[in-house]
Amino acid sequence: MRQTAKPTRENRTITVDFHDETTYFALLDNTQAFIEFVLAFLLSIGFQLAHKATCCSGGCLTRHSHYARVRLGGLTIWRVQCTACHAVFTVLPHFVLRYRSMRPEVARAALLATHGGLSLEWCAVIHHISPMALYRLVCALGHQSLVPVLTRCGLPLPVYFLVDEKHSRCLTAKVYLPTIVCGRVIWHLGYTEEASAAAFTQSYGAFQRAASQQEPSYRVKGVLTDGFDSTTKSMRTLFPRVRLGYCLRHAINKLPGKLAAITSPVRKALRTQFHTLLYRARQRKGLRVFALGQRLRRFVDHVTTTAGAANGARVRRWFQEKKAGWYAVLADPQMPVTSTLLDQAHNALERKLFAMKGFHHPHGSQQAFLTGLAHLYNLVPYQRRAQHAGQCGVEVEGGRVPTTDWFLNLQILTSGGFR
Ligand SMILES: [Zn+2]
Numbered sequence: 001m002r003q004t005a006k007p008t009r010e011n012r013t014i015t016v017d018f019h020d021e022t023t024y025f026a027l028l029d030n031t032q033a034f035i036e037f038v039l040a041f042l043l044s045i046g047f048q049l050a051h052k053a054t055c056c057s058g059g060c061l062t063r064h065s066h067y068a069r070v071r072l073g074g075l076t077i078w079r080v081q082c083t084a085c086h087a088v089f090t091v092l093p094h095f096v097l098r099y100r101s102m103r104p105e106v107a108r109a110a111l112l113a114t115h116g117g118l119s120l121e122w123c124a125v126i127h128h129i130s131p132m133a134l135y136r137l138v139c140a141l142g143h144q145s146l147v148p149v150l151t152r153c154g155l156p157l158p159v160y161f162l163v164d165e166k167h168s169r170c171l172t173a174k175v176y177l178p179t180i181v182c183g184r185v186i187w188h189l190g191y192t193e194e195a196s197a198a199a200f201t202q203s204y205g206a207f208q209r210a211a212s213q214q215e216p217s218y219r220v221k222g223v224l225t226d227g228f229d230s231t232t233k234s235m236r237t238l239f240p241r242v243r244l245g246y247c248l249r250h251a252i253n254k255l256p257g258k259l260a261a262i263t264s265p266v267r268k269a270l271r272t273q274f275h276t277l278l279y280r281a282r283q284r285k286g287l288r289v290f291a292l293g294q295r296l297r298r299f300v301d302h303v304t305t306t307a308g309a310a311n312g313a314r315v316r317r318w319f320q321e322k323k324a325g326w327y328a329v330l331a332d333p334q335m336p337v338t339s340t341l342l343d344q345a346h347n348a349l350e351r352k353l354f355a356m357k358g359f360h361h362p363h364g365s366q367q368a369f370l371t372g373l374a375h376l377y378n379l380v381p382y383q384r385r386a387q388h389a390g391q392c393g394v395e396v397e398g399g400r401v402p403t404t405d406w407f408l409n410l411q412i413l414t415s416g417g418f419r
Contacts, residue, residue, distance in 0.1 A: 089417045106129060111376060157211050160220075162225075258314050292330055
């Protein structure tokens with residue numbers, strides 16, 4: 001039996017936009033022109049090739065070998081090699097998908113329909129493909145992880161972010177999707193079968209490792225959670241000096257649940273007053289934290305007089321538990337205040353997960369599928385009438401995408417050969 005693990009071969013495929021198929025076929029017969037075209041394309045998108053670690057990058061590219069793809073009807077695919085480090089890159093023309101015979105225009109339409117919330121089965125019906133082929137396509141995109149793709153778009157690693165776990169089901173078992181969102185971009189979408197701090201730490205740890213690999217000095221300053229114990233514990237483990245805040249909107253929504261045996265108008269009035277309290281505390285820069293402590297105490301007194309001692313005591317205990325997290329939000333003006341954008345991301349995913357119920361099975365590649373969905377979430381432009389019409393999440397957050405075509409961007413950015 002082999003004792004040593006086989007070293008995983010690095011995926012050095014690069015997708016190159018040849019504009020149309022004719023150009024590609026014409027270039028196949030001209031080595032020099034082919035290489036020049038590839039180099040010009042690299043220059044135009046501003047990416048570099050993932051050479052071997054030892055490469056001084058002084059090498060130039062030569063045409064290495066070619067082979068025919070049987071599945072693609074014998075299409076010739078070229079490989080190019082770096083003369084310095086001998087890394088070999090497979091040049092995939094834009095009109096083919098890696099390891100797949102599905103045409104890009106079919107994949108484009110099917111992925112867009114999936115992203116829009118249509119079930120895999122229905123997407124498959126309207127595009128004459130099998131649901132499994134579509135599932136595998138999303139998984140294939142997900143083999144490239146989120147952090148390198150987002151940093152390739154020039155997005156800085158998030159210093160402040162939102163974190164929460166979506167609850168879902170895998171057949172009858174409960175599963176959790178630990179998620180990290182910064183603005184309109186998903187930085188991590190994991191999959192765990194337990195809601196323990198250890199399980200979440202392992203999932204979020206994948207993000208932490210990927211980020212530190214990109215930037216060894218990476219530090220997180222602030223994280224907003226809804227205050228769930230396992231989430232905050234996992235954040236403290238992974239980012240020891242992080243400021244942990246609790247979502248203020250969650251707090252406002254939770255208050256009515258703490259008030260028992262009172263009339264609805266009284267409950268509503270207290271909720272409104274609590275909302276005003278937190279809102280005012282946010283307005284008062286500098287004094288915010290001090291002001292909040294005092295106001296919370298006064299609010300408890302107010303609850304006691306209007307809703308009785310039992311409710312007053314319950315609210316006081318709840319404040320004791322949560323106020324540190326609210327202070328943390330108010331103490332740093334850069335801290336996100338509510339997790340609304342994360343909830344939006346989860347709602348968008350909900351539809352797709354519901355749609356993929358048939359594919360929830362113990363040995364499925366849930367992680368790859370979810371990462372693939374996250375790429376779509378980050379890179380598919382918003383529809384015409386949306387607030388950021390025509391832009392994708394990455395662009396809204398200030399990132400740059402290589403081309404104006406979202407599907408081509410997806411192909412290019414999930415290629416393993418770029419750096
Ligand atoms: Zn090299």
